[in-house]
Amino acid sequence: MTALPEHRLFEAATKAMDEATPLPAVTPPHWFWTPLWQARGLLGQVAIAAVIVNVLALATTLYSMAVFNRILPAGASASLTALTLGMMLVIAFDFGLRTVRGYFTDIAARHVDRAVGGRLFASLTDLRMADRKGSAGQLSGLLREFETLREFVASASITALADLPFLLLYIAIIAWLAPPLAIVPLVTCLVIGGVALASQPLLDRIAAAGLGQNLTKQSVLVETASGLETVKTSHAAPMLARRWALAVDHHAALSLRQRLVAALPVNLAATAQSLVYVLTLAVGVALVQDRAISLGALIAVSMLAGRCVAPLAQVAALATRLSQSRQAFLALDALIAQGAEGDGQLHRLRRPVMAGQISFRNVSFTYPGARMPALDDVSFDIAPGERVAVLGRTGSGKSTLTRLILGLYTPQSGAVLVDGADVRSLHPDDLRGNIGAVLQDVVLFSGSIADNIRLEDPLVTDADVLTASRLAGSDGFIGALPGGYDTPLADRGEGLSGGQRQSIALARALARPRPMLLLDEPTSALDQVSEAALIDRLEDQLSGQTLLIVTHRQSLLRLATRVIVMDGGRLVASGPRDAVLHSLGLPAA
């Protein structure tokens, strides 16, 4: 029997494992409805409080009936005192209940806030790069729309929804006390409800357009704030100011339309309150004169009629918020429905320990929205521990190779395999946990330098941070900083030079022993002396790790034993370093 090379054996073993591992389908909890459902206990208590508050409201009606029908004609002042004291107790209880109701609503909103906020943030970090739509500003603006939803759940007016069913109870009581008088609040409620419902489609359309305009505004703002240096140095301020003014203008025009449409049911409800009162009294007095109803009943009916209209005014005010919240919900739902890395049947294969073998099999890949493929039928194998440099002109597809290995994008045809397993099937945490990567655009986060090297990985100790910094060459300048490794960095690592940021990113990639290292132009911001010293250290210390290094620099080729050359997305040469360099007419490294 012929012995298979080690990485082939690994490939065969992992293939068998893949076939043996069942991939159960898991239905994830809904990002919004599930937390809301979990808060049902609290929301139930809000509803119970609403029932009691509304029943207590009837006490005022009964009180006025008793006063006008019995106490006033009989001049029974002792009964009046007793009844009034009783009413005081009822009013105090009502106040307590209203406070508790508001508190429960806030607690429910906090629960939804935490659960939904966490889920939305995870959906941002898990977003597939190819599914990402819009700029960073638009994405952050979209996630901020969560505030609209949150406010809706927490708003006082949502409790008005709980009061709404009591409308029917009040109208029924009015009909029982004075049947003809029930028509006034009934018709008013139907008209206001109808107008509020009829305005919803238009409000929805305005809210959807308003959301888009808001995201544009946010996008201009974030782009300007994050590129302030370039804005100043390249005189981009007037152009950005024009974009900003346009976005603000459009948004303000939409807000105006929204307020005009929303004002109709709100104003109608406010006017209706006085109208209902006047009409009830006008019709009611005639009924009292005909002795069809008592004076007390008329007073009680006018109070109840007012109570019918009050929640309607609040619900009418809720209409705008409702359409904004619905649009925010739809937009966020669409973001989450795009799915995340690790969803479905893909990305399920757990492989915490990897050997570091990388293969491209006839890989073709076009970026979303691009016309030309970035990679065209690329195939190569890198054995575990092999050191490969990727050369090629600008835009030839070198960085795309690293993005595909990291599973940031998936090819349209062919496959990228790591240790014989398709990258699409590997869990992103395992795949990226086995790769130390320095990408072309170095991004640091606010926090200390040590936090940036460790990135909260508990496996990285202080000693590891020091060792990695020494290897990356960042220990010298970090030691000279007054705060050393605890020096806080501003947003995106501001306060450090480009080369310093790059060496911190390299230290981050080296902080934990990993079988694969992907370095994309890791020394582009370093001076020649620092670069030469770094190469010496890496030559000494890197052992057994697969190294893929994308570079334009001849000096870095010393680290590689093999060279791959890319041109226009195609692999045009691959072989031992010096032979390939010779064929390109370049001096040996």
Ligand SMILES: Nc1ncnc2c1ncn2[C@@H]1O[C@H](COP(=O)(O)OP(=O)(O)OP(=O)(O)O)[C@@H](O)[C@H]1O
């Ligand atoms: N996010 C993207 N969306 C659309 N097209 C992209 C994206 N990133 C890269 N491209 C295109 O893909 C092609 C390959 O880009 P890639 O970044 O891999 O080139 P590269 O060889 O690394 O270039 P450089 O040496 O300048 O870093 C280029 O034509 C580029 O315009």
